[in-house]
Amino acid sequence: MRAAPRVTAVIGALADPTRRAVFERIVEAGEANVAFLTKGASVSQPAVSQHLRALKTAGLVAERREGRNVHYRAEPQGLSPLVDWLSVYGMFWRERFANLETLLKEIDP
Amino acid sequence: MRAAPRVTAVIGALADPTRRAVFERIVEAGEANVAFLTKGASVSQPAVSQHLRALKTAGLVAERREGRNVHYRAEPQGLSPLVDWLSVYGMFWRERFANLETLLKEIDP
DNA sequence: GAATCCCATAAGCGTATGCTTATAGATTAA
DNA sequence: TTAATCTATAAGCATACGCTTATGGGATTC
Numbered sequence: 001m002r003a004a005p006r007v008t009a010v011i012g013a014l015a016d017p018t019r020r021a022v023f024e025r026i027v028e029a030g031e032a033n034v035a036f037l038t039k040g041a042s043v044s045q046p047a048v049s050q051h052l053r054a055l056k057t058a059g060l061v062a063e064r065r066e067g068r069n070v071h072y073r074a075e076p077q078g079l080s081p082l083v084d085w086l087s088v089y090g091m092f093w094r095e096r097f098a099n100l101e102t103l104l105k106e107i108d109p
Numbered sequence: 110m111r112a113a114p115r116v117t118a119v120i121g122a123l124a125d126p127t128r129r130a131v132f133e134r135i136v137e138a139g140e141a142n143v144a145f146l147t148k149g150a151s152v153s154q155p156a157v158s159q160h161l162r163a164l165k166t167a168g169l170v171a172e173r174r175e176g177r178n179v180h181y182r183a184e185p186q187g188l189s190p191l192v193d194w195l196s197v198y199g200m201f202w203r204e205r206f207a208n209l210e211t212l213l214k215e216i217d218p
Numbered sequence: 219g220a221a222t223c224c225c226a227t228a229a230g231c232g233t234a235t236g237c238t239t240a241t242a243g244a245t246t247a248a
Numbered sequence: 249t250t251a252a253t254c255t256a257t258a259a260g261c262a263t264a265c266g267c268t269t270a271t272g273g274g275a276t277t278c
Contacts, residue, residue, distance in 0.1 A: 008126050015124040016266075017117050027198050034225055047267055049226055068224045068275045079199045086195070089136050090188050125236075143255055156237060158256055177245040177254045 006059075006081040013058035014082075018043055019051040023060055026074050033069045115168075115190040122167035123191075127152055128160040132169055135183050142178045 014020045022041060026032050034052065038045045052072055055061040059078040064071045123129050131150060135141050143161070147154045161181055164170040168187035173180045 004126065008124070008129075011120055011124045011129075015117070015120045017113065018266080020116075020120075024198060035223095043266085044268065045225075046227080046269085050266075053226085065274095070225065079195065083195060083199060086188065086192065089133055090192065127236080144253095152236085153238065154255075155239085155257080159236075162256085174244095179255060 007085045009058045010082045031071045031073045118167045119191045140180045140182045
């Protein structure tokens with residue numbers, strides 16, 4: 001399975017601080033429309049829309065139209081190419097991931 | 110603790126496919142000099158050196174001079190800003206799913 | 219239907235980025 | 249010392265990227 005292109009897309013989408021902040025905000029809010037994201041962003045509404053398109057293309061967010069509002073939500077599995085990459089090239093971090101998983105299972109079995 | 114700049118640096122360094130391939134090659138080889146990395150890369154030797162500098166600046170590789178050769182090795186902890194970021198904005202989801210599972214079990218045991 | 223609101227797209231601009239060739243720097247070999 | 253080898257830097261160029269303002273496209277409200 002050739003996953004390199006997807007890794008490039010995901011990492012590329014997260015590379016820009018402004019765009020990453022938009023994504024973080026969506027994750028925290030659960031769901032957010034463009035107006036909400038624009039307030040809080042340091043750029044214009046069109047810029048936010050462009051970032052949202054980039055995130056959508058990378059598979060990191062999905063949209064849900066509701067009247068004239070468009071609600072964006074994070075797409076969990078969108079990060080998996082990056083997680084997979086880290087599980088290979090993150091070397092000893094692999095242990096960390098494993099530990100974190102077991103920790104979560106212990107806390108919440 | 111304000112880690113966003115380091116995340117940006119790390120992700121930015123890994124965003125370019127060519128540069129990421131250089132890093133992957135270093136990880137796989139354990140240690141590699143510039144000539145070795147240039148063979149196998151699809152770009153010129155100066156381009157490889159420039160990528161190495163970017164990786165070094167991001168804290169992802171370190172160098173060891175040996176005569177006229179310079180050996181590069183991966184710097185494991187350099188990835189930690191990215192791992193930490195994922196543990197917040199990526200792992201977050203696993204936790205959510207775990208909670209959802211327990212919730213479902215409680216409702217319908 | 220007109221006005222209003224929310225969001226997306228278009229066009230243009232400045233800058234950042236990655237590449238190349240040419241050259242400098244550092245170290246070893248003849 | 250001179251030549252040869254390995255790597256880094258410099259300069260220049262083409263393209264990609266992120267932003268802005270202006271405008272278009274739907275959906276609601278009056």
